[in-house]
Amino acid sequence: MLLETIRLALTAIIRNALRSFLTVLGVVIGVAAVIAMVTVGQGSSEQVSANVEALGTNMLILRPGTRMMGPGARNTAPAFRLADIQALQDLDSLSSVAPVVSTSETAVFGNTNRTTSVTGTTSAYLDIGGWQIARGRGFTPAEDRSGANVCIIGETVRTALFGATDPTGEKIRIKAISCEVIGLLVAKGAGSFGQDQDDMVIMPVRTVQRRLLGSQDVASVMVQVAPGRSSERAMSDIQTLMRDRRHIAPGQEDNFAVNDMKELASMLNSVNSVLTGLLSSVAAVSLLVGGIGIMNIMLVSVTERTREIGIRLSVGAQASQVLMQFLVEAVVLSVLGGIVGILAGLGLAFVAAQIMAIPFSPSPGVVALAFGFSAVVGMVFGYFPARAAARLDPIEALRHQ
Amino acid sequence: MTAPLIELRGITRLYGSGEALVRALDGVDLTISRGEFVAIMGPSGSGKSTAMNIIGCLDRPSSGNYLFNGVEVATLDQDQRALLRRHYLGFVFQGFNLLPRTTALENVELPLIYKGQPKAERVARARQALARVGLDGREDHTPAQLSGGQQQRVAIARALAGEPMVMLADEPTGNLDTRRSVEIMELLQQLNRDAGLTIVMVTHEEDMAAYAGRLVVFTDGKVVRDVPTRAKGT
Numbered sequence: 331m332l333l334e335t336i337r338l339a340l341t342a343i344i345r346n347a348l349r350s351f352l353t354v355l356g357v358v359i360g361v362a363a364v365i366a367m368v369t370v371g372q373g374s375s376e377q378v379s380a381n382v383e384a385l386g387t388n389m390l391i392l393r394p395g396t397r398m399m400g401p402g403a404r405n406t407a408p409a410f411r412l413a414d415i416q417a418l419q420d421l422d423s424l425s426s427v428a429p430v431v432s433t434s435e436t437a438v439f440g441n442t443n444r445t446t447s448v449t450g451t452t453s454a455y456l457d458i459g460g461w462q463i464a465r466g467r468g469f470t471p472a473e474d475r476s477g478a479n480v481c482i483i484g485e486t487v488r489t490a491l492f493g494a495t496d497p498t499g500e501k502i503r504i505k506a507i508s509c510e511v512i513g514l515l516v517a518k519g520a521g522s523f524g525q526d527q528d529d530m531v532i533m534p535v536r537t538v539q540r541r542l543l544g545s546q547d548v549a550s551v552m553v554q555v556a557p558g559r560s561s562e563r564a565m566s567d568i569q570t571l572m573r574d575r576r577h578i579a580p581g582q583e584d585n586f587a588v589n590d591m592k593e594l595a596s597m598l599n600s601v602n603s604v605l606t607g608l609l610s611s612v613a614a615v616s617l618l619v620g621g622i623g624i625m626n627i628m629l630v631s632v633t634e635r636t637r638e639i640g641i642r643l644s645v646g647a648q649a650s651q652v653l654m655q656f657l658v659e660a661v662v663l664s665v666l667g668g669i670v671g672i673l674a675g676l677g678l679a680f681v682a683a684q685i686m687a688i689p690f691s692p693s694p695g696v697v698a699l700a701f702g703f704s705a706v707v708g709m710v711f712g713y714f715p716a717r718a719a720a721r722l723d724p725i726e727a728l729r730h731q
Numbered sequence: 732m733t734a735p736l737i738e739l740r741g742i743t744r745l746y747g748s749g750e751a752l753v754r755a756l757d758g759v760d761l762t763i764s765r766g767e768f769v770a771i772m773g774p775s776g777s778g779k780s781t782a783m784n785i786i787g788c789l790d791r792p793s794s795g796n797y798l799f800n801g802v803e804v805a806t807l808d809q810d811q812r813a814l815l816r817r818h819y820l821g822f823v824f825q826g827f828n829l830l831p832r833t834t835a836l837e838n839v840e841l842p843l844i845y846k847g848q849p850k851a852e853r854v855a856r857a858r859q860a861l862a863r864v865g866l867d868g869r870e871d872h873t874p875a876q877l878s879g880g881q882q883q884r885v886a887i888a889r890a891l892a893g894e895p896m897v898m899l900a901d902e903p904t905g906n907l908d909t910r911r912s913v914e915i916m917e918l919l920q921q922l923n924r925d926a927g928l929t930i931v932m933v934t935h936e937e938d939m940a941a942y943a944g945r946l947v948v949f950t951d952g953k954v955v956r957d958v959p960t961r962a963k964g965t
Contacts, residue, residue, distance in 0.1 A: 334844060338844075345832055637828065638830055640828070641828050641829075641830060641841070642841070642845075643789075643813065644787075644789065644816065644822045644828075645816065645817065645822070645841055645842035645845060645889070645893070646813050646814065646816040646817020646818070646820075646842060646845045646846070646893075647813060647817075647845050648809075648810045648813040648814070649809060649810065649813070650810070651845070724789045725784055725789050725790060728824065728828060
């Protein structure tokens with residue numbers, strides 16, 4: 331009987347195809363909006379996670395200066411030295427430590443040139459940052475120590491200077507140094523903030539310090555927490571060591587800061603989820619409005635079909651069967667709307683994912699939820715009109731014009 | 732030899748209350764036996780339609796007894812009366828009351844759906860019923876594609892499909908011209924004679940009442956005349 335009733339409902343819906351479509355348009359739009367919002371939100375938070383993953387897991391960044399610097403405050407804290415790096419390497423809780431100095435220089439090859447960021451560091455930087463060598467090799471320990479005139483370039487620099495040809499073994503000029511390209515990095519693409527991560531040249535830290543900056547300062551230090559150690563523990567080890575090395579008296583504020591990349595990631599993700607939640611709740615309101623639309627049209631339909639209801643009652647339909655018929659019709663209608671909405675929402679999210687270059691990650695849970703929600707909308711908003719239909723007096727209903 | 736199929740005893744039906752109290756039926760006694768063809772006549776407001784609604788279990792009397800096939804049905808609730816209509820009664824109305832945009836076959840199937848018959852059986856029975864009213868070949872026509880007389884035949888087929896014990900016809904020829912009316916009356920008469928179908932019909936046309944075997948006249952909520960007719964065509 332239920333199957334019969336569903337078939338009956340489908341027939342009634344198809345007979346009034348245009349009106350049925352307009353009736354459920356609200357539900358279609360609501361469901362599509364919720365699905366699109368959540369799917370895009372999911373994709374962008376996956377993107378953030380992937381970016382952080384690419385930056386390196388369990389990575390901490392050590393910088394001179396206090397953690398909180400108000401506007402206009404001058405950073406008077408002394409920079410780190412290579413000796414600090416040595417000391418940090420002795421900490422058990424850290425697996426790699428890389429000094430980072432950077433400057434912006436113009437790299438020249440033949441008659442092409444590109445202004446890019448030059449990072450002075452050691453081979454540990456590649457491990458911590460999750461960089462891989464596409465061609466050639468990384469720095470040897472000797473090159474790390476000595477300050478040799480060698481460099482590793484990113485894909486963007488390679489394209490600018492060499493086009494598609496193999497850059498390894500070529501010499502590029504940066505300021506007064508001529509350095510040999512020993513490696514090419516695998517491209518990473520855009521970072522969390524949209525910056526081009528491949529637009530850089532990496533050189534041994536001493537080379538950059540001596541030949542480009544003329545200073546022994548180390549601007550920041552990237553460290554990787556040893557496997558199985560907590561980043562909280564590593565942070566406190568670094569703090570203790572650096573307070574000692576920088577002669578900070580007890581009770582005095584740190585003149586350096588340790589930042590956890592995970593913090594940044596979770597911050598970005600929470601902003602993301604607040605936005606997704608906000609947009610989804612707006613979309614959910616349109617689902618509610620869609621439900622009211624269904625109720626409205628179903629009520630009109632009950633009035634229009636009063637005679638039909640009378641006929642059904644006269645041939646022996648019970649009130650509960652009439653109620654069921656209209657309820658099933660409302661539910662079938664809104665479930666169909668839900669299905670169309672889910673497809674439209676996924677389509678929208680797919681297009682958005684292509685445009686925003688984020689992963690398209692439909693969540694089965696949300697799809698199931700939207701589907702269930704549209705069925706509930708049909709049930710709730712269909713009940714009132716269905717009850718109105720079931721309560722009709724057969725004699726009155728048959729007399730209705 | 733024939734046990735009464737319908738037995739009304741002291742039926743009253745009141746509408747409103749106090750000053751506005753209307754006695755639509757005022758102590759009606761009426762007995763109809765199996766196989767009868769009864770025409771009910773009377774001026775408007777005489778209570779004939781109210782009596783018809785009560786006989787058809789669409790309405791309940793305010794007081795009195797209604798025995799259908801020997802069973803008291805005056806006190807049945809809405810759902811029980813729906814079951815009674817489903818299994819024992821067939822209706823034909825003045826305005827045909829077919830479902831619009833629905834084929835003749837589907838219209839005739841309707842009561843069978845509520846009887847819970849499977850699709851194949853429904854279709855077979857509905858085709859058979861349409862054939863009995865002379866509409867074979869028109870199964871897929873919607874009411875809009877049929878003439879008034881044909882629509883009424885579909886309605887009769889619908890009433891027949893459920894194999895009722897009684898067919899109740901409320902002014903079945905009210906919307907038809909004389910020629911179609913005569914055709915419909917001849918069809919009802921034929922169903923009554925050949926299949927022994929009990930028919931109760933309300934009409935205000937004497938010519939049509941003449942096709943029945945018995946005439947009951949209502950005035951002011953009472954039966955004032957109950958006579959056999961010399962049925963036409965006999």
